[in-house]
Amino acid sequence: MENFSRRSFLQSIALLAAGSAVSLPANAFGMSRKLRVTLVGTGIRGVSFWGRRLVEQYADQLEFVGLSDINPGRLQYGKQYMQVDCPTFVSFTEMLQTTKPDLVIVCTVDATHHEQIIEGLAAGCDVLTEKPLTTDEIKAQAILDAERKYSKKLIVGFNYRWSPYMTKIKELLMNGEIGEITSVDFNWYLNNHHGASYFRRWHGLMNKGGSLWIHKATHHFDLLNWWLDSEPAEVFAYGALEHYGKNGPFRGSSCRSCSHTKECSYYWDITKDAQAMKLYVSNEDHDGYVRDGCVYRNEIDIYDKMSAQIKYASGAIANYSLTTYSPFEGWRIAFNGQHGRVEAWLDIPWMKNDSLDQEGLHAAEMAQGENMDVIHEPVVLYKNWQDYKVIQVASERAGHGGGDRRLHDKLFKQTEAPDPYGHSAGVRDGVMSVLIGVAARHSIVQGKPIKIESLTDLKPKSKRG
Structure with missing residues (x-):
């Protein structure tokens, strides 16, 4: 330099x-x-x-x-x-x-x-x-x-923090709207389009991606840690492989070469994806990586259903689950505090009487651009002894809920602007989000709670409690 x-x-x-x-x-x-x-x-x-x-x-x-x-x-x-x-x-x-x-x-x-x-x-x-x-x-x-x-x-790499919807939740909690947070219920659903895609790829192998406790849930655990202003102290978990892998009624090496395309609900025609063909299929001979692998192949060894209880340094307890073959993709969360409750959710079809194209939904979230359609999503604030309040949050679906664009604005348009919500993440944040998933894996195998401080030399901290 x-x-x-x-x-x-x-x-x-x-x-x-x-x-x-x-x-x-x-x-x-x-x-x-x-x-x-x-x-x-x-x-x-x-x-x-x-x-x-x-x-x-x-x-x-x-x-x-x-x-x-x-x-x-x-x-x-x-x-x-x-x-x-x-x-x-x-x-x-x-x-x-x-x-x-x-x-x-x-x-x-x-x-x-x-x-x-x-x-x-x-x-x-x-x-x-x-x-x-x-x-x-x-x-x-x-x-x-x-x-x-x-x-x-x-x-x-974390970006979910930056979306307006996630930020509104953070604002309510850090402003003490429901007092000391005592417990959280957090459920994430991957649909049978997006969820299945992980099992087609190298992500379905424990020795490649560490399971979806790591590859996918690291985003969710980072959000929890950020929202709670605390680091995890102990994890107890359950998990199993019950839908994909060896549980399938038939299997092949890839969708392209499979003889069960007409009867398999998970059949994916990669030949219709020009970029995937150029990036992956055309280069299989170099390293043997098959992008449209069978979701039922026997080598899959990660979990497809997961549930964990996380105890935080602040004393809060979070109940988390991840489903990988849901009919719809979305999530919902509820924070319980000494003085009230916050509820939030995205893309739960019956909540808005929506019938969403699940494949298109994921594509829309991943889309980038400057001109993004504004949508409004509710966050519900309950206070003890008072009527609840529905807060409509203006956001976007594209660019990970508008988080990508706001991150860039911070970097390039408002570089000196303060960061009151602590959006910017560092290596400690990355480690702590990963260690929840690591502890969950150990807990499933050992059948007991795992202390986070037993995994690395980092000692869990809390800004609350």
Whole structure:
């Protein structure tokens, strides 16, 4: 780095609470040049969220100086799709040594995040990693040790915090509208389109994604930790694989080659997805990764139903569940306090008398753009001995509920603006969200509660209680 304060750089990169595409404004780092960025992992998340969108929106602030992936075919398609003119590397180490980036963005398979994170930090780079941070407590501790050793900054990809709807919940709780929070009920539903997609991919293998306790629920646990202003202290959980995997009535290696396409409700015709064909199918020969794998294949070993009880350092207790084969996709939550209750939900069809296209619903949430339709969603505030109040929150469906755009506004339009709700997330937030899922896995196997402080050297803290 040239001619700028290291502290200023770290403060600026600490603003990144990613999960949507983000770039780093040069003036935020006191630099007279663009930020040098490399990307490792050119799957769909990397080339779109962390690739093309950065190129299209923040070309004045950053430049990609290298792309890396173990699959050379996917790597070349990623470069073409991102529309960048930079060298590509099958070797991540060679990319670091050759390009000498300021920032490394990690979008590889979850179980390998720690490898690129630690190597990037050791090479003198700051690192931004896609969620989840990692998949177990040993890797989490290694990451914590590396960040301390090399004095570089690491940030984890979170974006749900930034949506107006999530922020309204945070506002009500932090303002003490229901007093001390004593318990939470949180239920998340993945529909049989989106939920099934995890079981088609590498996410269905414990040694790749750590289960959906990690890959998916890390978002939900981060929200809980943020809303409660507290870190988890103990977890007890149940889980099972009862729907997908070996439970299926038939199976094949992929949807394309399956003889049961007419009778399988989960049949997905990948040939109708031009990008998936170019990014994955055309490059299967390089690494053997099949994007349209059978949801009933025997190798699937993660849970498809999950339930946990989480005790927080503040004394609050949260009951959480994740369903992966629901007829609809959505979630609902209720906070109980000493003086009242807050209820919130999104995309529960009967609540609004809606009949939603479940495949289209997920596509709409992932969509990006500047002109987004405004929607209004209710949050219900109950106070003891008083009538309840329905608060209509203006938001958007696209861009993860408008969270992506607001994150970018903070970074590029209002960089000096205060952060009263604590939207910006750091490595400790990433670790704590992962450790709930890790503890849940251990609890299921061992049949007992797991103390969070037994997993790493971090001791749970609370801003409340």
